[in-house]
Amino acid sequence: MTRNASILAVGSELLGTTRLDTNSLFLTGELEAIGYRVVRKACVGDGWRDLVTELSFALSRAPCLCVTGGLGPTEDDRTKEAVAALLGLRLVRDEEILDWLKKRFRKRGREMPEVNAKQADVIEGAVVLSNRRGTAPGYLIESDGKTIVLLPGVPWEMKALFTESVVPHLTSGGAPSGIHRRVLKVVGLGESAVEELVRPVYEAHRDHEVTILASGPGEVQLHVSARGTPGEAQKELDILEADFRSAVGPALFGRDDETLEGVVGNLLKNRGLTMAVAESCTGGMVASRITEIAGSSAYFLGGAVTYADGAKIEVLGVSTATLESHGAVSEEVAREMAAGVRRRLGASVGLGVTGVAGPGGGTPEKPVGTVHLAIDAADGTRRHERLVLPGDRSMVRRWTTSAALALIRGWLTERGGIH
Amino acid sequence: MTRNASILAVGSELLGTTRLDTNSLFLTGELEAIGYRVVRKACVGDGWRDLVTELSFALSRAPCLCVTGGLGPTEDDRTKEAVAALLGLRLVRDEEILDWLKKRFRKRGREMPEVNAKQADVIEGAVVLSNRRGTAPGYLIESDGKTIVLLPGVPWEMKALFTESVVPHLTSGGAPSGIHRRVLKVVGLGESAVEELVRPVYEAHRDHEVTILASGPGEVQLHVSARGTPGEAQKELDILEADFRSAVGPALFGRDDETLEGVVGNLLKNRGLTMAVAESCTGGMVASRITEIAGSSAYFLGGAVTYADGAKIEVLGVSTATLESHGAVSEEVAREMAAGVRRRLGASVGLGVTGVAGPGGGTPEKPVGTVHLAIDAADGTRRHERLVLPGDRSMVRRWTTSAALALIRGWLTERGGIH
Numbered sequence: 001m002t003r004n005a006s007i008l009a010v011g012s013e014l015l016g017t018t019r020l021d022t023n024s025l026f027l028t029g030e031l032e033a034i035g036y037r038v039v040r041k042a043c044v045g046d047g048w049r050d051l052v053t054e055l056s057f058a059l060s061r062a063p064c065l066c067v068t069g070g071l072g073p074t075e076d077d078r079t080k081e082a083v084a085a086l087l088g089l090r091l092v093r094d095e096e097i098l099d100w101l102k103k104r105f106r107k108r109g110r111e112m113p114e115v116n117a118k119q120a121d122v123i124e125g126a127v128v129l130s131n132r133r134g135t136a137p138g139y140l141i142e143s144d145g146k147t148i149v150l151l152p153g154v155p156w157e158m159k160a161l162f163t164e165s166v167v168p169h170l171t172s173g174g175a176p177s178g179i180h181r182r183v184l185k186v187v188g189l190g191e192s193a194v195e196e197l198v199r200p201v202y203e204a205h206r207d208h209e210v211t212i213l214a215s216g217p218g219e220v221q222l223h224v225s226a227r228g229t230p231g232e233a234q235k236e237l238d239i240l241e242a243d244f245r246s247a248v249g250p251a252l253f254g255r256d257d258e259t260l261e262g263v264v265g266n267l268l269k270n271r272g273l274t275m276a277v278a279e280s281c282t283g284g285m286v287a288s289r290i291t292e293i294a295g296s297s298a299y300f301l302g303g304a305v306t307y308a309d310g311a312k313i314e315v316l317g318v319s320t321a322t323l324e325s326h327g328a329v330s331e332e333v334a335r336e337m338a339a340g341v342r343r344r345l346g347a348s349v350g351l352g353v354t355g356v357a358g359p360g361g362g363t364p365e366k367p368v369g370t371v372h373l374a375i376d377a378a379d380g381t382r383r384h385e386r387l388v389l390p391g392d393r394s395m396v397r398r399w400t401t402s403a404a405l406a407l408i409r410g411w412l413t414e415r416g417g418i419h
Numbered sequence: 420m421t422r423n424a425s426i427l428a429v430g431s432e433l434l435g436t437t438r439l440d441t442n443s444l445f446l447t448g449e450l451e452a453i454g455y456r457v458v459r460k461a462c463v464g465d466g467w468r469d470l471v472t473e474l475s476f477a478l479s480r481a482p483c484l485c486v487t488g489g490l491g492p493t494e495d496d497r498t499k500e501a502v503a504a505l506l507g508l509r510l511v512r513d514e515e516i517l518d519w520l521k522k523r524f525r526k527r528g529r530e531m532p533e534v535n536a537k538q539a540d541v542i543e544g545a546v547v548l549s550n551r552r553g554t555a556p557g558y559l560i561e562s563d564g565k566t567i568v569l570l571p572g573v574p575w576e577m578k579a580l581f582t583e584s585v586v587p588h589l590t591s592g593g594a595p596s597g598i599h600r601r602v603l604k605v606v607g608l609g610e611s612a613v614e615e616l617v618r619p620v621y622e623a624h625r626d627h628e629v630t631i632l633a634s635g636p637g638e639v640q641l642h643v644s645a646r647g648t649p650g651e652a653q654k655e656l657d658i659l660e661a662d663f664r665s666a667v668g669p670a671l672f673g674r675d676d677e678t679l680e681g682v683v684g685n686l687l688k689n690r691g692l693t694m695a696v697a698e699s700c701t702g703g704m705v706a707s708r709i710t711e712i713a714g715s716s717a718y719f720l721g722g723a724v725t726y727a728d729g730a731k732i733e734v735l736g737v738s739t740a741t742l743e744s745h746g747a748v749s750e751e752v753a754r755e756m757a758a759g760v761r762r763r764l765g766a767s768v769g770l771g772v773t774g775v776a777g778p779g780g781g782t783p784e785k786p787v788g789t790v791h792l793a794i795d796a797a798d799g800t801r802r803h804e805r806l807v808l809p810g811d812r813s814m815v816r817r818w819t820t821s822a823a824l825a826l827i828r829g830w831l832t833e834r835g836g837i838h
Contacts, residue, residue: 015447015457015458015459015460016447017444017447017448017451017600018444018630018632018642020439020440020441020443020444021439022439024439025436025437025439028434028435028436029436032436038434039434039463039464039466039469040434040461040462040463040464040469040473041434041461041462042459042460042461042462043459043460043461044458044459045458045459047458050458050459050480053480054459057476061469061472181436211437213437223437276730277724279703282707282710283703283706283707283709283710283711283715283719283722284698284702284703284704284705284706284707284710284722284724285703285707286703287702287703287724288701288702288703288704288707290702291701291702291703291724291726291816292702292812292813292816294777294778294779294812295779296702296726297726297727300702300726300727301726301727301729301730302723302724302725302726302727302730302734303702303703303723303724303726304721304722304723304724304734305696305703305706305710305721305722305723305724306721307710307715307716307719307720307721307722308716308719308720308721308764310720310764310765311695311720311721311764314763314764314765315721315723315734315763315764344733344734345727345729345730345733345734346729346733358713359713360713360714393711393713394711397710397711
C-alpha cells in the first residue's frame with residue numbers, strides 16, 4: 001500500500017541563487033524504499049507566518065510530512081515552535097537532553113552557549129530522535145492521522161538520523177513493500193542506441209519503471225526500479241539486470257557506485273598488468289580519472305601530457321616524419337604515443353589519445369571532435385579507434401576520456417591471464 | 420519597492436531521486452535583479468488536482484508567480500489548462516501560432532504531429548511569449564492584481580524566454596531597482612581566514628549582503644550584492660570589490676566567470692612565457708585544468724604524470740639518490756620534478772607536485788595530506804611550498820590542484836616582463 005508524503009525544506013538560504021534543497025533527493029529515495037510516494041515538495045524561508053502557512057498547507061496535501069531545517073539554536077530556527085503552534089502542542093524543557101547537550105559541548109572543550117538550551121525544549125508527546133552527529137534532535141509526531149518528521153538541515157546529520165531513527169519508526173509493522181532502485185552504467189553508446197537495445201527488455205517488464213539518462217558525455221545510465229520488500233525487490237532487480245546485460249552487451253560496464261576507472265583498475269589488478277597513458281587533447285583527464293582510485297599506484301605507472309609537438313617527440317619518441325606526414329591528430333601519431341609511453345615507463349599496456357577538442361584547430365578533413373585512440377601492449381596486440389564527437393571543448397574532452405577508458409576496458413575484458 | 424514572488428516547477432520527474440528544479444536558481448537571480456523577492460518555491464507532479472491545488476496556494480502567497488514546465492504537447496502537459504481553469508479563462512486556438520508551429524516543423528524536414536496543435540491554444544487575454552528555441556510559447560497573465568508567468572521547463576528555452584520577453588514586460592515602467600550580485604574568488608585561504616579579513620569591510624557596508632561560501636577544496640567565494648538600478652548597483656559593487664580586494668590581498672584572484680586556470684593562462688600569455696607540469700598525487704588534474712582553457716596550447720607545452728618512482732627517474736631525471744634519501748614526497752623531489760619537466764620540454768617555468776593523497780601511504784612524519792609544490796624557472800627563480808591538507812583523497816587532490824595553480828599565479832603576478 002502506497003502512502004503519500006510531502007517534503008518541506010525550511011531556510012531563507014534555500015530561496016537565494018546558490019543553494020538547492022538536495023536533502024529531498026535522499027529523503028525521496030528512502031521514503032520510496034519503505035512504501036511512500038512523494039507528491040510535492042517546497043522550500044520556505046524562516047519568517048513565522050510563511051512557515052506556519054506552508055506547514056499547514058503541506059499537512060493538508062499528504063498524510064506524511066518530512067521537514068528539514070530550522071532546528072538550530074538561533075532566533076531564526078523556529079520549525080519546532082511553528083509545528084507545535086500549528087498542532088496546539090506545548091514545548092517542554094527536557095532535562096536529560098539539556099544534560100546531554102552540556103556534556104557534548106564539554107567533551108569538545110567548551111561550555112554550552114545559553115542559546116543552545118532551547119534545543120532541549122521538546123514538543124510534548126513527540127518521539128525525540130537523538131542526533132549523534134549534531135546538537136539538534138529530530139522529532140516524530142503522530143497527530144490526527146498524520147505523521148510529521150522534523151529533521152536537521154545539515155545533510156550529514158539528517159541522513160544518519162533518518163536512516164537510523166525514522167525508518168525503524170515508520171516500518172515498525174515489519175519489512176515494508178517499497179520501490180528499490182538500481183543504476184546500470186553504459187559507455188560508448190548514445191541514449192537512443194541504448195533505448196533501442198533495451199526496449200524489448202522493458203516491454204517484457206512493463207510493471208517496472210525504467211529511465212534512460214545521459215550521465216555525462218559518453219556515458220548513459222539505466223535507472224531500473226522494482227517494488228516489494230527489500231528481499232523481493234533485489235531478486236527482481238537481479239533478473240532485470242541480467243536481461244539488460246544480455247541486451248546491451250559489453251557496453252554495460254557496472255552498476256550503482258561502480259565507475260569506469262574503478263572497473264579498469266580492477267581488471268588491471270586481477271590480470272597483474274601495469275598501464276601508462278599518453279594524452280594530448282584530454283590534457284591529463286584520463287590519468288586524473290585513473291588515479292582517482294585509491295591504490296591505483298599498484299597498476300598505474302604514469303602518464304605524459306604531450307600538448308605540443310615537441311613534447312610528443314621529446315618525451316614519447318614520436319617521429320618528426322610521422323607528425324609531418326600525418327599531423328598530430330592521426331591514427332599513426334596515436335599509435336606512436338601509445339607505444340612510446342609504454343616503452344618509456346616499462347608498462348604492460350600503453351594508451352595514446354590525440355584529438356581536436358576545439359573550438360579552434362578544426363579542418364574539413366579533421367573537424368573539431370575528431371579523436372584517435374590507440375592501445376599498444378607488450379604482448380604485441382594493437383588497437384585503434386577513430387571517433388568524431390559532438391559538442392563543445394569540455395564535452396569533447398570528457399567524452400574522449402570515457403571512450404579511452406572504455407577502449408582499455410574492452411581490451412582487458414577480452415584478454416585473460418597474466419602479462 | 421520590493422514585490423514578493425513565488426516559483427512553482429511542474430513535472431513528476433522533479434519528484435524522483437535524480438532531478439532538482441535548477442531553473443529556480445536562474446529565475447531567482449533574474450527576479451531579484453528587477454526588484455522581486457522570492458518567498459517560496461515548490462515542485463508538483465502532473466496530476467490535475469495536485470496541480471490546480473498547488474497553483475491556487477502559490478497564488479495566495481505572493482502577487483507574482485512563475486511556473487515552469489507542463490507546456491509541452493503531451494497528455495501530461497497541463498499547466499496552461501490548469502491555470503485557465505483556476506482563473507476561469509478560456510483557451511482559444513491561435514491560427515498564427517499554429518502556422519508558425521507547422522512552418523517550424525517543416526523547416527526541420529517533417530510535418531507537425533497532431534498532438535502539437537494544442538500548443539497553439541492560448542489563454543484568452545494572456546500575453547503570448549514566443550519561444551525561439553522550442554515549440555512551447557510562454558504566457559504572461561495579469562489577473563486580479565496578480566502576475567502569472569508560464570514558462571517551458573527546458574532550461575535553455577526558459578532562460579531565453581524569460582530574459583527576452585518576461586523581463587521587458589515586468590519592467591515596462593523603466594529601469595527598476597533590484598538586487599545585483601557579484602562573485603569574488605579567493606584561493607589559498609580557508610573560510611574563517613577570509614571571514615576575518617573581510618569583516619571590517621562588510622561591517623562598514625552593513626546595507627550590503629555578503630556571503631562567504633567554500634566553492635571547492637582550496638577555493639572560497641565572496642558573494643556580494645547591491646540594491647539599485649543596474650547602473651547604481653554596478654557602481655556600488657565596484658566600490659565593494661575594491662574594498663574587498665585591498666582587504667583580502669593577492670589571494671583574491673578573480674570574479675564571476677573567471678577561473679584560476681584562466682587567470683594563470685592570461686598571465687602566461689601576457690608575459691610570453693610557456694609552462695610545463697610534473698604531477699604525482701594529483702595524477703594529471705593540474706594539466707587537465709590548465710588545458711580546459713581554449714587556446715592553452717599557446718603557453719602549455721605539456722606535463723608528466725609520474726606516479727611510480729621509476730617514472731620520476733626515467734621521464735623527469737629525478738635522481739635515485741634524492742628519492743632514496745628524502746622519499747618521493749619531499750621538497751627535494753618536488754624541486755627536481757619541476758626542474759626536470761621544465762628542461763625536458765624547454766619551458767620557461769616548470770611546476771612540480773608531489774604528495775600523499777591517501778587513504779594509504781601516510782606516516783607520522785608525512786601524514787596523509789602532506790604535499791610539496793615547487794617552481795623552477797628558466798630565469799633562475801625557485802619556489803617551494805609545503806602544505807598539510809585535510810580531507811579525503813578526492814579533497815586532497817582537488818585542494819592540491821588549486822594550491823599548485825595559486826603558486827604559479829603568485830609567481831607570475833610578482834614577476835613582470837618577458838622571458
